[in-house]
Amino acid sequence: MAWTSEKTALHVGSVEPLMRANDGFAPFPGRTALPWTALSAAAVRAVCSCGWNSDTPVEVSPSQTVEAIENRLRQEWTPHANIAALLPSHRVLADLTDILEELTATDPRAALALAARVERRARAAASKAASNARAAGDSWAAVGAAFGITKQSAHSRFGDRPSLR
Numbered sequence: 001m002a003w004t005s006e007k008t009a010l011h012v013g014s015v016e017p018l019m020r021a022n023d024g025f026a027p028f029p030g031r032t033a034l035p036w037t038a039l040s041a042a043a044v045r046a047v048c049s050c051g052w053n054s055d056t057p058v059e060v061s062p063s064q065t066v067e068a069i070e071n072r073l074r075q076e077w078t079p080h081a082n083i084a085a086l087l088p089s090h091r092v093l094a095d096l097t098d099i100l101e102e103l104t105a106t107d108p109r110a111a112l113a114l115a116a117r118v119e120r121r122a123r124a125a126a127s128k129a130a131s132n133a134r135a136a137g138d139s140w141a142a143v144g145a146a147f148g149i150t151k152q153s154a155h156s157r158f159g160d161r162p163s164l165r
């Protein structure tokens with residue numbers, strides 16, 4: 001089971017099986033050609049051929065179908081591939097991070113000014129994106145998953161409230 005994108009050929013997503021480890025989950029040792037369903041995986045996560053992987057493993061439970069689990073992981077991988085198609089090799093974000101780190105060390109007030117601009121832009125973009133995703137029919141759980149927060153947090157952060165606009 002591999003996922004490809006129409007927007008970029010450089011990223012191929014798949015399901016990585018995970019086993020229970022000390023304080024969470026870890027990949028199975030060595031590479032295996034077996035599909036995750038053939039291993040007794042405790043959890044799975046979305047991974048990409050570029051090295052990206054989802055931060056949030058999904059515990060495998062008998063109450064969920066293989067299709068439901070794979071669809072959920074694919075929904076986590078798709079935004080990654082879409083972003084990657086716009087930012088080849090993630091250079092833009094890496095450059096911004098480098099600049100912020102350098103300024104933080106050499107000119108903290110300039111770093112603060114730049115961080116504030118980035119934060120304001122990102123906050124406005126996230127708000128508008130959440131609104132567009134909701135308008136397109138996405139659930140709060142899907143909006144939260146894309147932003148890396150729970151559905152409750154997504155609702156309280158992006159949900160309708162008296163607007164000052």
Ligand SMILES: [Zn+2]
Pocket residue numbers: 010011012048049050051052080081084
């Ligand atoms: Zn990728």
